[in-house]
Amino acid sequence: MSGQLAVYGGKKVVPEGTYKKWPPIDETDRRMVLASLEGANHAYGPNCQALEKEFAAWNGNAFAITTNSGTAALHMGVAAVGCGAGDHVLVTAYSWSSSATCIIHHNAIPLFVDIDFETINIDVNQIEAAITPRTKAIIVVHLHGLAVDMEKVMAIARKHNLKVIEDCCQAHGARYKGRKVGTWGDCAAFSFNQNKCLCSGEGGMFVTDQEEIYKAARQVWSFGETRSPAESRDYHAYALGWMYRNNDLTAAFARAQLAKLDRYIEVQRQNAAVLLETLHGTPGLILPTEPEGHFHNWYNFTCRLDFSPIGWAGDRSRFRDAVMVAIQAEGVPAGTWQRFILPAMTVFQAKNAYGKGCPWHCQGAAEVDYSPERFPVAQRHTDTHFGMTVPLRAPQGPEAARYTGEAIRKVFERIREIDPDRILKPMP
Numbered sequence: 532m533s534g535q536l537a538v539y540g541g542k543k544v545v546p547e548g549t550y551k552k553w554p555p556i557d558e559t560d561r562r563m564v565l566a567s568l569e570g571a572n573h574a575y576g577p578n579c580q581a582l583e584k585e586f587a588a589w590n591g592n593a594f595a596i597t598t599n600s601g602t603a604a605l606h607m608g609v610a611a612v613g614c615g616a617g618d619h620v621l622v623t624a625y626s627w628s629s630s631a632t633c634i635i636h637h638n639a640i641p642l643f644v645d646i647d648f649e650t651i652n653i654d655v656n657q658i659e660a661a662i663t664p665r666t667k668a669i670i671v672v673h674l675h676g677l678a679v680d681m682e683k684v685m686a687i688a689r690k691h692n693l694k695v696i697e698d699c700c701q702a703h704g705a706r707y708k709g710r711k712v713g714t715w716g717d718c719a720a721f722s723f724n725q726n727k728c729l730c731s732g733e734g735g736m737f738v739t740d741q742e743e744i745y746k747a748a749r750q751v752w753s754f755g756e757t758r759s760p761a762e763s764r765d766y767h768a769y770a771l772g773w774m775y776r777n778n779d780l781t782a783a784f785a786r787a788q789l790a791k792l793d794r795y796i797e798v799q800r801q802n803a804a805v806l807l808e809t810l811h812g813t814p815g816l817i818l819p820t821e822p823e824g825h826f827h828n829w830y831n832f833t834c835r836l837d838f839s840p841i842g843w844a845g846d847r848s849r850f851r852d853a854v855m856v857a858i859q860a861e862g863v864p865a866g867t868w869q870r871f872i873l874p875a876m877t878v879f880q881a882k883n884a885y886g887k888g889c890p891w892h893c894q895g896a897a898e899v900d901y902s903p904e905r906f907p908v909a910q911r912h913t914d915t916h917f918g919m920t921v922p923l924r925a926p927q928g929p930e931a932a933r934y935t936g937e938a939i940r941k942v943f944e945r946i947r948e949i950d951p952d953r954i955l956k957p958m959p
Contacts, residue, residue: 536945538860538954544938545862549931553924554730554795560787567783575760576779582786583736586721589789591714592738594745596752597782601700601722601735603752603775605633608718608737609668610771611748612694614639617895618667620696623653624872624909626672630698631873634670638890642666642899643874645906649820651675651833654908655683659691665897668694673702673712675868675918676728676799676830677821681707681715688716696720700735703728704796706826713738718748723785726920728799728830729792731785734777752776796828798925802932803829806922809936810834813943815841817915831868833918834939841946848914853951854942855917861938864921872909874901 535541567578579597587595598604614620616638622631624643634641644661647654651674658669669688671679688695695716699705702712703721713719718741721727723734737752739745749759755772758764803819810818817835821827836851843850851867858865878884879901882891890896903910921927922935942949 534941536857536860536942536948537862538857539948543860543862544941545934547862549862549934550864550921551926553921554788555791555926559790560784563783563787564780567779570779573779575776576782578779578782578786579777580761582777582782582789585786585789586736587738589792590711590721590738592719593740594738594742596737596745596749597777597785598735598737598752598775599777599781600733600775601698601720601724601727602629602633603773604720604722604735604737605629605670605696605698605700606636606773607748607751607775608696608720609633609637609639609670610751611739611744612668612696612717613747614667614694616890616893617665617897619663619665619899620668620670621658621661621666622670622873623672623674624874624906625651625869625912626674626698626873627700627869628873628876628878629700630670630672632878635878635884635890638885638893639667640665640890640896640899641873641879643901643906646909646912648908648912650677650679650822651819651912652677652679655680655687658684659687662687662691662693663897666691666693668696670696670698671716672698672700673705675819675833676702676705676828677819678702678705678707678712678825681710681712685715700724701727701828701830703792703828703830704826705828708824709826714740717741718744723781723788728795728828729785729788731781731788734781734785795925798928799829799923800827801929802923802927803827803832805929805932806832806936809933810940813940815946816939816943829923831918831920832923833868833916835912835915838915845951849951849955850949851915851917853949853954854946856954857942857949858917858939861941863919863935863938865917865919865939867916868918870913872903872906872913874906875903 697719700722718739755768
């Protein structure tokens with residue numbers, strides 16, 4: 532692809548109006564949401580109960596609880612499997628902050644494990660070495676829609692008597708060896724946030740196949756009570772509880788979108804295939820992967836820069852930022868999803884979530900090391916990645932995906948013209 536880069540005044544590749552908004556809204560969405568609006572219960576209502584049954588059936592779980600966020604569902608999982616003050620929970624060093632803050636929500640302490648560069652997921656070969664006598668559980672994050680190798684995780688968990696919580700917030704419908712995420716571990720969390728493959732604006736779902744865990748999670752979900760709002764309540768708090776319930780309007784929207792979710796995932800896979808084909812062999816560009824035995828839902832199309840053929844020896848993240856701006860100038864809605872590894876975030880570096888050093892220095896806690904240099908692979912990914920969701924999502928089709936790929940390829944074919952000092956604002 533020839534032509535001056537758009538960031539320097541050339542014509543951009545992607546025509547105006549190529550990308551349509553997500554999620555697509557049709558008469559089914561309008562009918563179900565308006566019916567809820569006209570109904571009598573706008574709190575935890577009939578659509579909430581129906582959504583729980585429908586999602587459990589869709590994913591293959593015995594129990595489901597609809598929540599107000601994926602973060603809430605993760606916290607419910609940490610509590611429901613018995614993690615508490617001073618317990619250690621293993622989690623990936625690279626994810627959204629909720630994957631780790633959900634641990635300190637229940638006074639437990641996260642221990643980070645570096646990632647595998649190819650998959651961007653937790654390096655399953657480093658999990659066992661991270662286990663301590665205080666370790667109670669593992670949170671596995673199926674990041675960007677690619678499942679973790681759950682056979683290895685479950686074997687380690689069984690060997691060391693650990694619970695497994697699956698963070699499926701980006702991974703609706705993803706599979707490993709034919710089995711859906713959210714059905715491997717002791718429990719799992721899904722998100723229905725605006726950006727997710729199943730969008731209801733906000734919201735989420737907690738799932739499990741174990742009745743004991745289901746009951747414990749439901750206490751956390753609704754004020755520490757033992758009965759749900761659909762039952763006859765005594766309004767007595769039997770345990771530490773929050774208010775993580777969903778509402779009927781949001782659940783109605785989620786039900787309408789759930790009916791279309793399989794088709795959405797099919798579209799994402801088709802568009803990802805077009806992107807992979809268009810970008811194959813682009814020098815300096817590391818493309819995302821779908822290893823054998825995996826079924827990727829392509830929540831995010833995450834690329835990394837390979838600096839060997841680029842010839843850049845300066846600040847890698849700054850050069851990546853300039854490349855991303857150049858791609859954006861060509862009309863592609865690309866961005867950096869997470870600019871920090873989790874151990875480097877202030878909440879973990881300060882070790883003072885609740886004040887007075889808790890939970891890290893509460894009675895019974897043990898010292899943990901969050902030195903960022905202990906997670907070099909996660910840092911390498913953070914400094915070199917960029918990604919996108921919109922070009923993959925319905926109602927986008929192959930044409931939008933092809934324009935996206937051509938725009939990225941144009942930038943990389945002229946990448947030696949990229950000058951961060953010219954493109955980016957001066958560093959403070």
